[in-house]
Each structure stands twice: as C-alpha cells, then as structure tokens.
Amino acid sequence: MNKKIKIIVLLIAVIGLFGFFGYNYVMHGGARNLTTEKTNFTVTTASITSEFTTNIEKANKKYLEKAVEIKGEITASNGNEIILDKIVICSFKNQDSSIKKNQTVTVKGRVVGYDDLMGELKLDQCFLIKN
Structure with missing residues (x-):
C-alpha cells in the first residue's frame, strides 16, 4: 500500500x-515584440470590422495573430485599454499618457479575436504609431 x-x-x-x-x-x-515586427496589414476600423462581419472565418484566417496597424478615433479609454470608433478594443502594456478621447490615432497591435455577439475586434500588445 x-x-x-x-x-x-x-x-x-x-x-x-x-x-x-x-x-x-x-x-x-x-508574447512577441511587435515594435520590431513587420506590420502585416494597415487598415481602418471600418474596413477591418466590415471584413469580420461579412465573413468571420475568412477574416480570422487573414488577420488572427497578425500584426496590424489600425487608424481610428478614440471613443473611450479606461486603464490600459482604449476603444477606437466604439468597435476596436486595444490593450496596452503601458498606456501612453498623451492619449485623449476624440483623438485620431494609428495603433499597432496583434489581432486576438472578434466578438461577433458584441461586434468588437480585440487587439493586444498595442502601442501608438507616431504619425
């Protein structure tokens, strides 16, 4: 025993x-170092979410786990997240203090998924691209 x-x-x-x-x-x-990684796609919030709402499977194959630059207007900011045009949620490791609501920015991040129930695209490892 x-x-x-x-x-x-x-x-x-x-x-x-x-x-x-x-x-x-x-x-x-x-976790990857997106600051040195090549950007796979440069899009607007409207164009990328349109692709996800039209055909989510095709858009997942195209964008999931890829580095993308997305241009949009900051509609909300809380903690280490900002929301672009009410549909793209970007999670930052350390949020930039210069971020202000209603500011148009370009953000680079990794696409982690699309929530079709809420209609939101989620990115992580985001940072601002200085224009």
Missing part, C-alpha cells in the same frame, strides 16, 4: 507540473 501511495503522489505532482507549465505557455508564451 505504501508503494501505491508514492506512485499516486508522484503522478499527481507530474500532472500538476504539466498543467502549470501548459498554463504559462498558453497565457504568456505568445
């Missing part, structure tokens, strides 16, 4: 380690 308990404890520890490292890889393994 003592040997069985040791094996069970060892298996639980191994499974726990795989779970821990798997979680960290999924949550933090996709």
Whole structure:
C-alpha cells in the first residue's frame, strides 16, 4: 500500500507540473515584440470590422495573430485599454499618457479575436504609431 501511495503522489505532482507549465505557455508564451515586427496589414476600423462581419472565418484566417496597424478615433479609454470608433478594443502594456478621447490615432497591435455577439475586434500588445 505504501508503494501505491508514492506512485499516486508522484503522478499527481507530474500532472500538476504539466498543467502549470501548459498554463504559462498558453497565457504568456505568445508574447512577441511587435515594435520590431513587420506590420502585416494597415487598415481602418471600418474596413477591418466590415471584413469580420461579412465573413468571420475568412477574416480570422487573414488577420488572427497578425500584426496590424489600425487608424481610428478614440471613443473611450479606461486603464490600459482604449476603444477606437466604439468597435476596436486595444490593450496596452503601458498606456501612453498623451492619449485623449476624440483623438485620431494609428495603433499597432496583434489581432486576438472578434466578438461577433458584441461586434468588437480585440487587439493586444498595442502601442501608438507616431504619425
């Protein structure tokens, strides 16, 4: 019985380690340096969301996990996020203090998904492109 308990404890520890490292890889393994990465697409908020509403599967294949530059007007700002034209949510690591509501900006970020229920496109690792 003592040997069985040791094996069970060892298996639980191994499974726990795989779970821990798997979680960290999924949550933090996709971080890239977008400041040096080539921009795949330069679009406006209206054009990219139009593609997602027309054919979400095709747009996902085209844009998902790609670096894009999006031009739009800041309609809201809270914490480390800004919202462009009420439909594109950009998450910043450190938000630029010069960002002001109703300002037209170009933002570079990674497309992480489109919420068709809310009609919102989500980007992470965003930063402002100085025009």
